[in-house]
Amino acid sequence: MISHAEVVRTAGSIAAIQQDDGGVPWPEGHVDAWNHVECLMAMSVAGLDGPVRRGYAWLARHQRPDGSWPMKLVGGAATELGGETNHAAYVAAGLWHxxxxxxxxxxxxxxxxMVKAALDYVAGLQTDRGEIVWERDARGRPSTYALLTGCSSIHQGLRCGVLLAELLGDPQPHWELAADRLAHVLAAHPEAFADKSRFSMDWYYPVLGGAVRGRQAFELLEREWATFVVPGLGIRCVSDEPWVTGAETCELVLALDAMGDRARAVALFADVQHLRHPDGSYWTGWQFANRKHFPHERSAYTAAAAVLAADALLELTPGSGLFRDVVGTPVSDPESCGCASRTSDLA
Known part of the structure; x- marks a missing residue:
């Protein structure tokens, strides 16, 4: 297990690459709202108030009138104009954290x-069945399909939005209904989502996002444990490549912790420390057949996932239970959410 001082050092490695305008970039140089928010959450854990405030100012400055953010921004200019629903929803998780x-x-x-506009954008892209399509494109057209990983993260964002609304005395019952319907589809209707099953995120994200818990969560993770987990190294990003990645491994740590499987969470977090650099940053991944870091980069989002996992295990802050505690009750009756007979999209 890493120490509190090492957690702060890792968060500092994120602050060190924050751009002058407040954006926290990918190694390639672009910024997207989801990874940006995750990095702000990590810096919040370390008490880096100034960088966090600049980061939220960046979000406010780049939010569009419809509540979304451009998919990618470089130097403050949008380079991909579509608006991803999971990007918008994660801002609520960040603010609640x-x-x-x-x-x-x-x-x-x-x-x-900002959160109200973002979650209204998200809820407006929910289908009759209950899944939420992954984007509205640059011309304003909604996508025709949904992504399981993205919708799992959206579920968490909606639940966080409901908690914020309760805190501030501004109830948003349509978000709670949207989250309930989405949780049911995530738990019971895999056919609602595009097949991305070779990616480990599609395996554990329903647990991480709070839609699947209890016995179903244990069964879900057990089903593909041998497919994705590489003992001593972490978890594969994709099932058919000899490549473990730090962000996915740390997110699985969070999912295990959220369902009460602390022993495996601690062990897996220890395994992935081989990706830690002496300056506190983390290599994105390790290609274990060639025994090389791949890609040859240290990414802020990997460092952020490591900080959040460490906080969950060490309980360093009052936000350490974010992934454990933000859950809801899925809809149990398919007829009540319309998914038994309706599969229409928003075209």
């Missing part, structure tokens, strides 16, 4: 309108 960690109600109130 910030409130848990800091208790700063004024900051939460300041950014509440």
């Amino acid at each position: 910030h409130h848990l960690v800091t208790g700063d109600r004024g900051f939460t109130e300041e950014h509440w309108p």
